[in-house]
Amino acid sequence: MIRQTDSPGDTLIGAVLFVAALLAAAVSLSLIGLLAAGSIEFFREVSLFEFFTGTVWNPLFFQKQFGILPLVTGTLSVVIIAVLVSVGPGILISIYLSEFASDSLRNIMLTVLEIVSGIPTVVYGFLTLFWATPVLKKLVPGLPAFSAFSVGIMTGLMVLPVLIYLWEAVISSVSDRYRQGSLMLGADRMQTLFRAVLPAAMPGLLSVLILAIIRVIGETMIAVIAGGQKAEFGFDFLAPIQTMTAFIIQVGMGDFPPDSMEYQGAFAIAGVLAVTTMSLSLLSRYLRRAFSERSGR
Amino acid sequence: MRRIMDGSSPNRLEKWFVLLCQGCLVLFLLIFLSFLLLLLIMGLPRLDWEFIFGFQSRFPDQSGALSALTGTCELVLLVLLFACPIGIAAAFFIQEYGENSSSMALRMISRFFDLLLTSMEGLPSVVYGFLGLALFVNILSMGRSLLAAALTLASMAVPIIISNSRNALRSVSREKQETALCLGATKWQAFKAGVLPEALPGLVTGTCLAMGRVAGEAAPLLMVGAFSYMTFVPDRLLSPFAALPVDIYNWTVQAGGGEHANGSAAILLLIPILVFFNAISVIWRRHWEKQTAEDKAK
Numbered sequence: 001m002i003r004q005t006d007s008p009g010d011t012l013i014g015a016v017l018f019v020a021a022l023l024a025a026a027v028s029l030s031l032i033g034l035l036a037a038g039s040i041e042f043f044r045e046v047s048l049f050e051f052f053t054g055t056v057w058n059p060l061f062f063q064k065q066f067g068i069l070p071l072v073t074g075t076l077s078v079v080i081i082a083v084l085v086s087v088g089p090g091i092l093i094s095i096y097l098s099e100f101a102s103d104s105l106r107n108i109m110l111t112v113l114e115i116v117s118g119i120p121t122v123v124y125g126f127l128t129l130f131w132a133t134p135v136l137k138k139l140v141p142g143l144p145a146f147s148a149f150s151v152g153i154m155t156g157l158m159v160l161p162v163l164i165y166l167w168e169a170v171i172s173s174v175s176d177r178y179r180q181g182s183l184m185l186g187a188d189r190m191q192t193l194f195r196a197v198l199p200a201a202m203p204g205l206l207s208v209l210i211l212a213i214i215r216v217i218g219e220t221m222i223a224v225i226a227g228g229q230k231a232e233f234g235f236d237f238l239a240p241i242q243t244m245t246a247f248i249i250q251v252g253m254g255d256f257p258p259d260s261m262e263y264q265g266a267f268a269i270a271g272v273l274a275v276t277t278m279s280l281s282l283l284s285r286y287l288r289r290a291f292s293e294r295s296g297r
Numbered sequence: 298m299r300r301i302m303d304g305s306s307p308n309r310l311e312k313w314f315v316l317l318c319q320g321c322l323v324l325f326l327l328i329f330l331s332f333l334l335l336l337l338i339m340g341l342p343r344l345d346w347e348f349i350f351g352f353q354s355r356f357p358d359q360s361g362a363l364s365a366l367t368g369t370c371e372l373v374l375l376v377l378l379f380a381c382p383i384g385i386a387a388a389f390f391i392q393e394y395g396e397n398s399s400s401m402a403l404r405m406i407s408r409f410f411d412l413l414l415t416s417m418e419g420l421p422s423v424v425y426g427f428l429g430l431a432l433f434v435n436i437l438s439m440g441r442s443l444l445a446a447a448l449t450l451a452s453m454a455v456p457i458i459i460s461n462s463r464n465a466l467r468s469v470s471r472e473k474q475e476t477a478l479c480l481g482a483t484k485w486q487a488f489k490a491g492v493l494p495e496a497l498p499g500l501v502t503g504t505c506l507a508m509g510r511v512a513g514e515a516a517p518l519l520m521v522g523a524f525s526y527m528t529f530v531p532d533r534l535l536s537p538f539a540a541l542p543v544d545i546y547n548w549t550v551q552a553g554g555g556e557h558a559n560g561s562a563a564i565l566l567l568i569p570i571l572v573f574f575n576a577i578s579v580i581w582r583r584h585w586e587k588q589t590a591e592d593k594a595k
Contacts, residue, residue, distance in 0.1 A: 010484045014394050020386030021395070024455050025410050028417045031428045031452065038431065089321040096318035109322075111579055116329055118506075118571045120513025122542045123336075123564050126549045130557065131335050157328065164325075190311050211419075218421025220516040225549055245423045245516070252427060252520035258435050267431075270424045281419035282412070 035274055038267030045261065051268065057231040057242070059265045060254075066265055068272065070231040074148070074241035075217060081152025081237065082216045086160045087209070094167035099193060110168070116161040125225035128154040133226065146228025146240040154222050159212045166211065170204035170291070171197065204291035210284035214277050220245040244269050340561030348562055352528040353539075357548075357555030362563050364527040365544040368443070369570065371531060372540060373512050375447035376454055381504055384458030387414075391459070392466045393488055418456040425453040426520030434521060441522030443531050443538040449521050450511045457507040465499025466492065498585040502578035509574035513567065515542035541567040 054067015228240025351361020395407020429449025474491030
C-alpha cells in the first residue's frame with residue numbers, strides 16, 4: 001500500500017471519480033429509500049402479522065387478502081426443485097473440468113459455458129412451454145400445462161451453466177499444495193479429491209451456490225410464462241404456482257394507479273425480495289472472502 | 298488427469314466416477330443442443346428480411362420485429378452512455394482512491410459504497426423494474442418512454458459494471474505502478490501508465506458482459522411498460538418503445554402457431570446480439586492472455 005500526498009491535479013481527478021461513485025451510491029440509496037417508503041405505506045394498511053403469517057394471497061379481488069406465504073411457498077418450490085436439478089450434475093461437471101479434463105476440452109467448455117450463461121431468462125420461459133413441458137408430460141403423466149415442476153426444472157437448467165463456470169473456477173483455484181500434500185501422504189486421487197480438495201473448496205462452493213440461489217429467487221420470466229400465476233399455499237409441485245417476482249410483473253402489467261393496494265402490495269413483496277437477496281449477497285461475499293483467505297491467494 | 302497427478306493408473310472407483318462425470322457433461326451438452334435445435338426448427342422458416350425489417354401486424358405471418366430490434370439497440374446504446382462512465386469511474390474510485398486512501402473518512406465511505414453496491418448487484422431485475430416504474434415513470438413523470446427504460450436498465454447495469462471493473466483492477470500486477478510512484482509520478486500518472494493498459498481488456502470485458510445481461514432482460518421492460526404492438530421506430534427519448542425480449546414474451550404467451558414461430562424467430566434474432574457482446578469479451582480476453590503470456594516468455 002503506497003500512500004503519498006496528492007498533487008492538485010490528482011485531487012481534481014480524485015474528486016471527479018468520487019462524484020461518480022457518489023452518484024452510483026445515491027441512485028442505489030434512493031431506490032432503497034423508495035422501496036422502504038412504499039413498504040411502510042403498505043404496512044399502515046395491512047399488519048405485519050397478517051402479512052407474514054397469512055396463507056391466502058388474494059390482492060386483485062374485492063375481498064383483498066394479503067398473506068405472503070403462498071408466494072413464499074411458490075418461490076421456495078422453484079428454489080428446491082432448481083437446486084435438486086442443478087447441484088449434482090453441476091458439481092460433477094465442474095470437478096471433471098477442473099481436475100480430469102484435458103486443457104483443450106476445458107477451454108472449449110469454459111467458452112461454451114460463458115456464452116450459454118448469457119441466454120436471457122425469457123428464452124428459457126419460451127423453452128419451458130415448448131421443450132420442457134412436452135418432455136416432462138411424457139415422464140409424469142397428468143402434469144398440467146403450468147406447474148412448479150416444469151418451472152423449477154427449467155430454472156435449474158438456467159443456473160446450471162453459471163454454477164458450473166463459477167464452481168470450476170473455485171475448484172481450480174484450490175492451491176496445489178493441498179493436492180500434493182495429500183498424494184504425498186499416500187492418498188489415492190479419489191481420496192485426495194474428496195478429503196483434501198473439496199473440503200478446502202467448500203466455503204467457495206457454498207458462496208457460489210448462494211449466488212445461484214439469488215438468481216433463482218430473482219428469476220421472473222420462466223415463472224411468469226410457465227407458472228400459471230395462481231398463488232396457492234403449500235408445496236404441491238404438480239400444481240400451478242405464483243412466485244414473488246411473478247406477482248410484481250402481474251401488478252406492473254396491470255396498470256394499477258400508484259395509490260392502489262395492489263401497487264403497494266408489490267412494494268411490500270419487492271421489499272421482502274430485496275431484504276432476502278441482499279442478505280444472501282452479503283453472506284455469499286463473506287464465504288468468498290473466507291475461501292480466498294484459506295486457499296492462500 | 299490435469300490437476301491431481303501422481304502417475305498411478307486410476308482405480309475402479311475413479312474410473313466409475315470419471316465415467317459418471319462424463320455422462321453428466323454429455324447430457325448437459327445434449328440438452329442445450331436440443332434447445333438450439335428446437336429454436337431453429339420453429340424459428341428459422343420465419344426468419345427472413347421481411348421479419349427483420351417489418352412492423353407488427355394483426356396477422357402473425359406478416360409480423361416483423363423492426364421496432365423491437367431498433368428499440369433494443371437504442372436501449373443498449375443509451376445504457377452504455379449512462380452506465381459505463383459512472384460505473385468505471387466509481388470502480389476506479391473505490392479500488393484505487395478509496396481503499397488505500399490516507400484519510401480515514403474516505404476509507405469508510407469507500408467501504409460503505411462497496412457494501413451497498415455489492416448488495417444491489419443481487420437485487421432481482423424485476424425489483425429494479427418496479428422501482429424504475431415508481432421513480433422514473435410515475436414520480437419523475439417520464440411516462441412509458443425509452444428514457445425511463447434506459448435509466449432503469451442503467452441503474453441495474455452500474456453495480457454489475459462496478460463489480461466487474463473492480464475485479465479487472467484487482468487482477469493487475471502493481472509493479473509498474475509502484476515503480477512509477479517511486480520515480481516521482483503523481484498517483485494518476487502512475488495509474489495511467491502502470492495499471493490502466495493492463496486493466497483495459499478486463500474493463501471492456503466487464504462492460505460487455507453487463508451489456509449482454511441487460512440487453513436480454515424482459516422483466517424490467519415489462520414493468521416500465523414496453524409496448525407490444527408498435528408500428529414505428531422509437532425515435533425520441535420520450536417516445537414509446539418496444540424491445541426484443543418483450544416481443545418474445547408476448548409472442549410466447551399468445552395462443553397460436555404463427556405467434557410461437559415469431560417468438561422463436563425473435564429469439565434467433567436476439568441471441569446473436571447477446572453472443573456478440575460475449576464473443577467480443579471472450580475473444581479479447583483470450584487474445585490478451587496469449588499476448589501477456591508471450592510478453593512474459595520474452
